[in-house]
Amino acid sequence: MTPRRYPSQILLGTLLIPTTAFSATGDLQGSRALANLLALQTPTYRVECLDPEISERWPQPSYFLIKRNFSAGAFTVKLAWSGTATRGTDYRTSHGTTATFPDGVDEVLVTVTPIRDRSTENNETITLTLSDYNSNATGQIVDAAQGPSESEATRFLVQAAFGADGATLKEVQQMDFDRWILDQFSRPLGRTAPILQEMRQRGEPIYHTATKMAIWQQVMRSPSRGPRSRMPDPLRQRVAYSLSQIFVVSQKLDTLGNNSDGVASYYDTLLTHSFGNYRDLLKAVCLHPCMGLYLSHLGNRKADPSKGRFPDENFAREVMQLFSIGLWELNPDGTRKLRNGQPIPTYDNTNIREYARAFTGYQYGGTQNTQFKWAKQNFVDPMKLWDSEHDLEPKTFLSGVVTPKRTASSPDRGLAAMADLDAAVDSLYLHPNVGPFLGRLLIQRFTTSNPSPAYIRRVATAFNDNGRGVRGDMRAVIRAILLDPEARTFPTVTAKKREPYLTLMQLAKTFDAQPVSGRYPSATYMYDFMLQEPFESPSVFNFYQPAYRPSGEMTDQNQNGPEFQIMTAVTAHDHLNITRKFIHEHLARWGADANDQIKMKLNDYMAMADKPDQMVHRLANRVLDRRLNPVSSRIIRQAVGQIPTTRNNWQRDRVHMALYLICACAEFQVQR
Amino acid sequence: MSSNQHSNKDNNGLSRRDFLGQASCAAVGSTALASTLLNLFLTSSASAAGIRQGGEDYRAIVCLFLPGGNDSFNLVVPRGVAEHATYARTRGDLALARDTLLPLDANWNTGPELGLHPRAVELAQLFDAEKLAVLANVGSLVRPTTKDDYRTKTMLPYGLFSHSDQQEQWQTSIPDSREGLGWGGRMADLLFPSNGASNVSMNISVNGNNLFQVGRSVAPYTVGSNGALSLRGYKDGSPYADIRGAAVDNLLAQQYDNALERTYNRMRRNARDAFDTYQAATAVGLPTGVAFPDNSLGRSLSQVAKTIAGRKVIGAKRQVFYVQWGGWDFHDNVLNSMDAMIPVLSAGIKAFYDATVALGISDKVTLFTASDFGRSLTSNGMGSDHAWGGNQIVVGGAVRGKRVYGEYPDLALNSSLDTGRGALIPTTAVDEYAAELALWMGVQRGDLNMVLPNIGRFYDVRSNAAPLGFLV
Secondary structure, three states: OOOOOOOHHHHOOOOOOOOHHHHOOOHHHHHHHHHHHHOOOOOOEEEEEOOOEEEOOOOOOEEEEEEEOOOOOOEEEEOEEEOOOOEOOOEEEOOOOEEEEOOOOOEEEEEEEEOOOOOOOOOEEEEEEEHHHOEEEEEEEEOHHHOOOHHHHHHHHHHHOOOOOHHHHHHHHHHOHHHHHHHHHOOOOOOOHHHHHHHHHOOOOOOOOHHHHHHHHHHOOOOOOOOHHHOOOHHHHHHHHHHOOOOOOOOOOHHHHOOHHHHHHHHHHHHHHHOOEHHHHHHHHHHOHHHHHHOOOOOOOOOEHHHOEOOOOHHHHHHHHOOOOOOEOEOOOOOEOEEOOEEOEOOOHHHHHHHHHHOOOEEOOOOOOOOOOOOOOOOOOOOEEOHHHOOOOOEEOOOOOEEOOOOOOOOOOOHHHHHHHHHHHHHHHOOOOHHHHHHHHHHHHHOOOOOOHHHHHHHHHHHHOOOOOOOOEHHHHHHHHHHOHHHHOOOOOOOEEOOHHHHHHHHHHHOOOOOOOOOOHHHOOOHHHHOOOOOOOOOOOOOOOOOOOOOOHHHHOOOOOHHHHHOOHHHHHHHHHHHHHHHHOOEOOOOOOHHHOEOOOOHHHHOOOOOHHHHHHHHHHHHOOOOOOHHHHHHHHHHHHOOOOOOOOHHHHHHHHHHHHHHHOHHHHEEO | OOHHHHHOOOOOOOOHHHHHHHHHHOOOOHHHHHHHHHHHHHHHHHHHHOOOOOOOOOEEEEEEEEOOOOOHHHOEEEOOHHHHHHHHHHHHHHOOOHHHOEEEOOOEOOOOOEEEOOOOHHHHHHHHOOOEEEEEEEEOOOOOOOHHHHHOOOOOOOOOOOHHHHHHHHHHOOOOOOOOOOHHHHHHHHHHHHHOOOOOOOEEEOOOOOOOOOOOOOOOEEOEOOEOOOOOOOOOOOOOHHHHHHHHHHHHHOOOOOHHHHHHHHHHHHHHHHHHHHHHHHHOOOOOOOOOOOOHHHHHHHHHHHHHHOHHHHOOOEEEEEEEOOOOOOOOOHHHHHHHHHHHHHHHHHHHHHHHHHOOOHHHEEEEEEEOOOEOOOEOOOOOOEOOOEEEEEEOOOEOOOEEEOOOOOOOOOOOOEOOOOOEOOOEEHHHHHHHHHHHHOOOHHHHHHHOOOHHHOOOOOOOOOOOOOEO
């Protein structure tokens, strides 16, 4: 809604002085008020609605702002509440029938909090009128039955996708969360490899940045364009992006650095299984040549004690520690099991050596590779297994899985090695740790750094059985994470520092920063600014660790904050510096070809730059998952208002100031 | 600690050291850790009070962390004929040829004759100049540990052989607890009052956040290898920078109701407050003629040297630096990789030592290396796997150099230290290594167990002898 503004033309030239302006003030304040008048300001009082949409279902406070154009002198104005909603029944307010400006203050924020009722109603209006000043503003209470409000849906999309672009926001508001998730499950896969093919067909070189560009291209697809078969799949993209931080491979390893085709194939593997079954995902990861290269089971051979050679233990260790069960035996709620007061390791070096023997005989795949030795590089096909280099002896895995002595297939098709792989994957997939272990890791990527044990248990339960007897159903896990009461309750109990990389994607997506070319070379080389970028992890332990605790109160209170691990005195500034550059100009480390510029569309906000208070809140409500708090709101609105309308480009500069300060405040950097 | 010492058990199955360890640990077992940390505030000035305020009393340690697990039995290698033959048999295709090793003609070494990796030329020079010492077979231990302990899984470090755990334990020196504080942080908690009211932390990292430097009161100041970085558009004269700067300050002054929001704001405030001081301190630069190799290690160590050069601007009497370089997890191609990395390491360390000489404070600065673990002695086909004990080096004017500390182990497979594939039980604990450095930095003996809660299991803090003796 647009609040009616004070009809200032009525006053122009008449210098209407409300006699009450002096009534409550002493001489000194009166003379200051007089000074205001001598500066030829007409004293005005007006009301604006900063957050026009107030939701019964998501009853966060919203604000009416009463402003005067001078600050000297305490003064009380009368408030009149009207509209179809009833104060006290449908909503509560911080102020009743009066609001008092203290001396030296030019605004009063009036808080409106909706009250949830059981009845289904039409949307109702709240109007606040300053009857003495002919000013009023109206907000709307959205009934709970209407589904998520803009603010609640935005918060959901910050958790589940890449923020709230207009079209996706509408989808969520129309469908509500669960139906939107189910709809996403049926969306076509947005693969990255075909984008690399298109680049190649256009004659563009494939640099090591190509997969990152392709990921951006998929993320930035807009639902409003094209038929359903070409609809974007933001939830799957966000899940795969998160999985890439659990099943880590990195292009910092030189051999992968120049293999964008392989990394794209790996990302597509994660995309393919994002809505599939964890067992298939784990097996596909085990067989992908990028993982084979990164954790060195590619080329792994059975032991030759005469040469002092034993199987490589790298993958065997990390597949347990990082991709499936973790180091400690867990209760279903993610807490550690204890024996004599001590945590119980899930495995020891003996187990690692059993698995290491299973991961032998792995070599590059593809039809061109017909023997283990001298295999040609192939980063796209799953690795080929060779029984001739595989340890055929019996093995004892976890979960009570034991393999028999195997016979090499003849001709060698790696069937014995594959049978061992299946047994190894089963032994991990069936381990009771996977639900709580993977559940916690995924929860931390979407909703909160410190899930309660009950939240973890609910997600683990969904992993263990999707309700139809299937274990490892990723769809059930994703729904459990995103729809859990802990993620959806108001007042919110979750908190997570935003991933710096996702903030860039979110800003680009929210403000439709599509480059003319449709290509995203300008969004690459972001690692140095924030120590994060897909496939640039410094090690298999990701950019940050799940139990990282920054020093200070979070360490004292055992609160995890993984993303703080990459916040240093340098990146704290650099992340904001690149954000500022993005807001003021466009997203790029260096200059970018005009057609490749990733530039936010902020014209709508510039058009309302003469109403800075409303403009700031409108922007904030697009990018934040909650309201700006009153103090931040005032600081930012005042800064924006200080940019004089007499300067060139003041509309642009006001919007830039507003968005930058919103991004610089803790409400943006920490999602709740 | 040596292997004879911990096999010297009395009738109760406890060595004298074990007994001492348990006695002094009773107060600081992991359950009692919280109360120890509370006590810390009461005593934090005791160690700091020992630091002279008049005149210059400066000391710094530089932790050079080599992440991934340096294959350090190929950095410090047996050179005696028989021992080298054993080494070569065990390492197979990973063995370095005896005649390529740089001889270490030690003034003091109770173990076999040793040599350095052929490309560690500068390190060999520093050794000969008595500025570098070798620490043999160091690693994380809960208490002195035998092969029987390993077999029966008695008092072993958590997550043995895993990168994340072993890195954490080198940095906390409490391998039997999940500890949120590092020993460099706990040390700084005791010593930071000596730095007065400086707004630059006592603990400075040039290569990322790390557990080592996290203290209860002391939060590390983490810059980059190119130093600190300003917030652009903040009071820098650019359009509306004053308006923006004031608003940013006001936003940062806000108190939030959530710990993550508060933490974010605090980290931003620290970055802002330290920037001007740190920038002014490091702008002084290094004396002419001081040069560092143009690579990431060189840049990082150069940044540390610049910070040390600006110590008076910062107002620091004690500093703990963290440098991290390389990825040493060579499950494959270990020989070629180390051939490429050892010269960089060697030249970088030498350049740093030379810079401290040029600054006139070489005897006030000690650099020490650390890494997740040593690697398996056996090969997995031109690569090695995660193991446990490894060799480290310390460098500086205060180092009693040209010596080998600890016991260089027998590298035969199935030795009394071999847990399998040549993953060796350490014979010196990280606690002892850290204790030597902490005492040198000025931590009082009586405070040592606040920095290193398990130290009593390895070293009698009431003794007059140094834990290892590598520092003057």
